[in-house]
């Protein structure tokens with residue numbers, strides 16, 4: 001009798017989920033797979049041999065990636081991080097000044113609406129303002145990690161204009177700008193630059 005034997009790699013799925021596929025250019029389903037070489041008898045896996053590593057495969061285009069690809073945010077996560085970060089930043093800034101100032105509140109609501117929360121209003125702002133500042137800081141870190149340096153500066157300038165809506169920046173508002181900038185991943189010098197630039201441009205109009 002002829003015995004047919006061989007070696008073959010079999011993959012099993014160890015996890016599934018959604019990731020950002022660069023090839024597809026969007027959020028797709030993935031399979032996280034681990035491979036193992038098997039000794040086969042009559043094409044049936046008989047003896048497990050060495051493991052041959054893991055990969056992440058796009059369920060749509062079948063492209064295989066190294067597992068690190070799962071560290072990258074999905075488009076949906078990016079889109080959620082922007083408004084979450086803006087809500088955190090505006091409430092941190094309002095608290096450092098006069099949170100009851102109607103012009104500052106209005107400016108804050110407009111900034112959050114522009115960042116992607118069309119139904120944001122004074123009631124939601126109030127709910128954000130009563131949260132502890134420790135609870136909102138991770139949202140700033142998350143958005144900062146995803147933004148380019150220029151985008152962080154734009155973001156911070158937006159927040160500084162909220163503080164300036166009811167008058168020149170106070171010392172505590174400057175400190176809040178430093179803290180928000182630091183949470184966004186900016187250096188102290190970068191924050192000082194953005195504050196100066198925002199104050200200058202406000203003086204012109």
Ligand SMILES: [Zn+2]
Pocket residue numbers: 021022023024025028058059060061062063
């Ligand atoms: Zn794909």
